[in-house]
Structures are given as structure tokens and as C-alpha cells.
Amino acid sequence: MMIPFRTAHALLLLLGSATALANPWAQVDGPAPGPSRAIGDTSAGCLLGARQLPTEGNGYVVMHLERNRYYGHPSLISSIRALGDRAAQGLGVMHVGDLGMPRGGPMPFGHRSHQTGIDADVWFDLSPSLHLGANRTRSNVSAFNVLSKTSDGLDYRLWNNSHEQMLKAAATQPSVDRIFVNARIKQELCRTTRGDRSWLRKVRP
Template identity: 40%
Template sequence: MLASNVPTTLFMQAKTHTLLLHRFCSRLGLIAALLLALGANAQPNNWSEIKTPSSGPASAIGSPGNGCLAGAETLPEEGNGYVNIRRHRNRYYGHPELLRLIEDLGKTLGKSDALLMIGDLSQPRGGPMSSSHRSHQNGLDVDIWLPLATSAQAAQQAFPEGNNPPSLVSTDGTQIVSGWGKAQRLLLKTLAEDIRVDRLFINPAIKRTLCESEKENRNWLHKLRPWFGHDAHVHVRMKCPTSDKDCEAQAPLPAGNGCGSELAWWFSDEAKKPSKPTRPPKPPAIPPAACKALLHDH
């Protein structure tokens, strides 16, 4: 009897331990969840949590890297000559002037079977994002992919989250290897010659290709700023609209077309192996006061 009770007792003990362990783990999970929630509250990304633009007149506030956007307009998922991809990110809000620019580009350059693919603009009220961009904060920035889409449906299916259009540039960053043609050149030229556009960020290899191929009018190359990445899309930045008094204009671009020593630097050993920063990192920028008000205006 006793002998037969031993395994039963052990089984009961083991069961009790398992139950206690299960409860302990559940509590641990609960505590972890609470800590995570507290952590999230300690450093909230409130700009991403806001789902609607503010009412009232549109105004780009602050700079693209430290700003926000009042009275944003919503870019439709599809328009004349363009399609907006990755709508689930909820970054399809912009200053009305940015939407007019996109619409004008679509009408001028897009075709029913060759649509411009529009990427991220800003969040409903701009502000910092949780991923992908440090700028795009004041409603004046937009990413436009360099490949064109044969249809809106094809674009949405071909490039879901995490699957970008292929890079146009070789892995060593020195030259264009595919995907470049008249349409891509025309897109960049049209944007650069638009008086509303302040600057365009593009891969150095793409700028170098244009510096070599443009023989007559090279003035428009001035607005093409070489930057890391940007090998399958161009980042478009508009000028501050004249009516937006809280918009901070960026420092003017250097004179000239930027095809000389400035561009050459991007292919130097120094550019490939950036030296470690000698200065301590800058403290986070203080958001403009008007942005704090906009964030809490529900």
C-alpha cells in the first residue's frame, strides 16, 4: 500500500510543483507585460499613435528632422498616374503643397501602365516615426521609388513590407547596374526643375551617372544631393511654403552642380570607412513648442 502510494505521492507533488511553476510563470509574464507597458509609457512614441490629422489650416512646423504638421491632407491610395504603397504604415499624410506636387508628377509622368510608386510621406500630424526615417516630420518629405509599376495591384503585391524594389546600384556602390532608363532620368529632372522642390537625396552612383551623361544643361544636377542608400528611391524635400511662418528652412545648398570634388568624396576610402565620431552625440533636439501643443490637441 505504502509502496504503491509512493509514485502517486510523487506524481501529486510533481503536479503541484508544475501548477505552482505555471502560476509563477504566468505572474512573471504579467509582470513583464506590466514592465513593458511602463517602459512604453516612459518613452512613448505618441506621434505614431495619433491616427488623425489636426483640423485647421495646414502648416509645416519646424524642420524635416525635428518638426510636425498641422492640417495635413490625406494622399489617396491611387491617383492619376501614381499609386501609394504600404498604406498599413499610416504615413500617407502631407502638406497640401506636397500632395499637389505628387498629383502634378503623376499627371505629367505617370501612365496607366507605368505608375509612379509613392512611398512614405508623414504621419497624420508628422513628428518622429518609430522606424525607417529620421526626417519626414513636417509634411514636406516624400519617398518616390525609381521603378515604375505596371498597375496599382501589381505594386501592392510586389512590394509588401520588407520587400523593397531592387537596388539600381552595384553592391560596391560604384555604378548603376539595372533599372535605369529615360523614365528615371525624367523623374529626377522634373523634380529638380520644380521650383517647389528644395533638394533630392539620391545614391552617389546615380548622381555620378548623371554628371557623366548630362552634357548640355547640368544646372538641375545642383539639387541632387548624394546620400547613403537611396539606390531604389529618391527622397524629395520641398521648400518651406511661404505662408508657413513656423517652418524652418534648411541651409542653402552649396553653389555649383556638385559633380566635382564633393561627389568624388563619396567614392573615397574615407567615405567607405567613416572614422569614429570624436565628439559626443548631440542631445535630442527639443521639439518646437507648436508641436507639443499639436501632439496634445485631441
């Protein structure tokens, strides 16, 4: 299972709206029936028996509900909820971006992966108030960028130890295979992590 922690302000719109509406996978309302099964590759596959992540839970909220991308394999849903529980222990509120569509498959924009229900985007913004001023679908809020605009490092007004703790909590879950972050974030973790560093193997630039 992959959990990419996003560092960009927003997802990249790859196709125009007319093409997006023509994508049959995006028009499916609900999961395919049957036992849960991830079929194929994350960038060329689909998902049977998907589970829906509740749009709000302990320690987390789902953003951009209008995309209908909060479905995944049960193991992914469990991992996200476990991370929410960790966030609720004094770290803040975890803002969840895209998981997968109800039956997986290729998305009309934003990702080539996320097709089999085992990928998730998690924002670095842990502010408890971020989503409170959002509209009904939380579509008018974007993730901030933790990279410095004036150096090759991070913006330490935004980056703090809570982010490292969240990454460690994700990486130490047995079901999580790898976590993709910007190379500067991996460098920062390698520079500052003390004690057990084995979990850093799962964090990849």
C-alpha cells in the same frame, strides 16, 4: 521641400515593435485641424492641417499603407500628384513610399526626418505591374536597388532614361528644394545629362 528617391530595397527598422506601438505620434488617426503649417525642422517638428495623399492616382500608387504615412503639407501633395501626371506620360507608374504621419512628428522607425510634411520617398521602380501582386496594404513589396553589385556604377538592367526624366521632372518643380540620391546616381546624371544641366544642383548625394 525634399523628395528623397530611395535606392535601398527597404526601409531600416530601427526599433522593436513594442517601442513602435508606444510612439504617441504613430497612434494618431487624423490630421490636426486648422490651416496647413509645417512647424519646426524636418527632423524635429510637426504638421498642422495635413492633407492625405490618395493612395492611388494618375500615374502613382502609395506603398506600405499599413504605416499610415501618406500625409503631408498641401504643397507636397500637389508635387507628388504632378510627378504622377508626368509618370503617366509614358514613363510608368510611380511608387510612393513614406511621406509623413497625420500630424507629423517623429516616426517610430525608418526616418529621423519626415516630421513636418515636406519630405517624400519615391521609389525608382516604375514598373506598372509592381503593385498588382501585392497584398491589400502593399506591405509585401520592396523597392529594388539600382546600384550594381559588381562595379562602382549602376545596374543598367534596372536603370534607364525614364529615371533621369523623373528626377528632372521633380527637380524642375519650383516647390522642390532638393532631392537626395545615392552618390553613384548623381555621378551617372552628371556623366549623361545633356543640354540644360541647371536642375542637377537640386540632386544631392
